[in-house]
Amino acid sequence: MPGTPSSPPFDMASRIPELAPLARESVLLYPRAGAPGVRDSSLGGPLLWPAGEPWPMCAESGHWKPLRTPTEAVGPEPVAMVPVVQLYARDVPELPFPAGTDVLQIVWCTLVHDGHGATVLPKVYWRHEETVARGAVLPRPPEPREADEEFLPRPCTVSPTRVVEYPNADLPPDLGQRLGGRFEEIEAETGLSYHELATTVQSKAGGYPGWVQEPRWPRCGCGRRMEHLLSVTATEPVDGPWFPSDGQPPGTPGAPGRDRRAAPDRPSADGIGHGMDMGDLGGVYLFVCLHCPDRPYAHRYDC
Ligand SMILES: [Zn+2]
Ligand SMILES: [Zn+2]
Known part of the structure; x- marks a missing residue:
């Protein structure tokens, strides 16, 4: 809202x-820890992902994990990417949705990629909600076998x-x-x-x-x-x-408007x-x- x-x-x-x-x-997202569903806009939440579509895996040779002992490449087997952003057009219509799409999804490999700005490696998807929702939806993505926690988001609602x-x-x-x-x-x-x-x-x-x-x-x-x-x-x-x-x-559920008198205690940071x-x-x-x-x-x- x-x-x-x-x-x-x-x-x-x-x-x-x-x-x-x-x-x-600018549309500020204000992520808050929560339990968004696949039909919700979220940051770090579950994605509306077609069950028949392979989950994105990163096969970049040489991606590595900081503070790993020993610090070295994590090996040639692909690493599962993680959900980072899902935004529906009903929540953020300002996004430049290509014709026929109304969901933006971003996943990334949490590891460090020297050839790509020495950071995570993101992938962007544009989808049509109803087309995906008509079929089977992936119940849960595979866990990454190696992840850098500094780039692994917890599920958040957005406002x-x-x-x-x-x-x-x-x-x-x-x-x-x-x-x-x-x-x-x-x-x-x-x-x-x-x-x-x-x-x-x-x-x-x-x-x-x-x-x-x-x-x-x-x-x-x-x-x-x-x-x-x-x-x-x-x-x-x-x-x-x-x-x-x-x-x-x-617009946060349970947040009684802008009236400080009616507001509960400030949530902890x-x-x-x-x-x-x-x-x-x-x-x-x-x-x-x-x-x-x-x-x-x-x-x-x-x-
Ligand atoms: Zn990677
Ligand atoms: Zn261009």
Whole structure:
């Protein structure tokens, strides 16, 4: 159910009109530990997967597991990938679903792949819910015989929440320099920096990647820069302007609206997020080419 975070984001564009062309809608996912089903949008939850379709296995030779003893490649036998994201069009219609599809699924191999950005290896699937649901659905995917726990999500519900955000590291440097004084004025007024008020680093669809390092936007084989599809980050807000006032994102079952008086005690931080450290609070960003019909995709790991 759509909603807004507790403190409506500062209206940056009315205060700084130069930023208006850079505004992007982002759908914040607010993962919370739970028990989503195959017909639910989720992060780390079970996927609506056709029983007759082989589960994706990673056969990359040389993928390896950090802190494994001995630290070495985990061997030539394929390793099962794990469910990471499932988003239905009814929950996040903003996603660029190819014609005839209404489910996005992302799985990845949790191990480190040196030839692919030294991180997980994701695969992206677009499906049609009713077509899959008409047939037999895979009851449970195979367990990976080796997994890096830092990239193994626990099942989470999601609460897609629409916000407007602005670039952090994608802010053109000359513009950032010109606006520096006004950012300082706003910070003096609100006690919050431009980055805190106008940018997000959390799991989300669309919007800007929450780059920690320099932006590295992938290019498609067709020559165009890919678009940000979604991010899965280890960071989720536990306070600040993007944290819901009652601790639960709007629409969470059992969360009695936005009224603090009626709200239960704040949930412990234990329920927030998918539980992945992702290599010291990193993030994996997925990108997609919207021009090529087969939707090529790429990923970046940022930390
Ligand atoms: Zn692998
Ligand atoms: Zn392309």
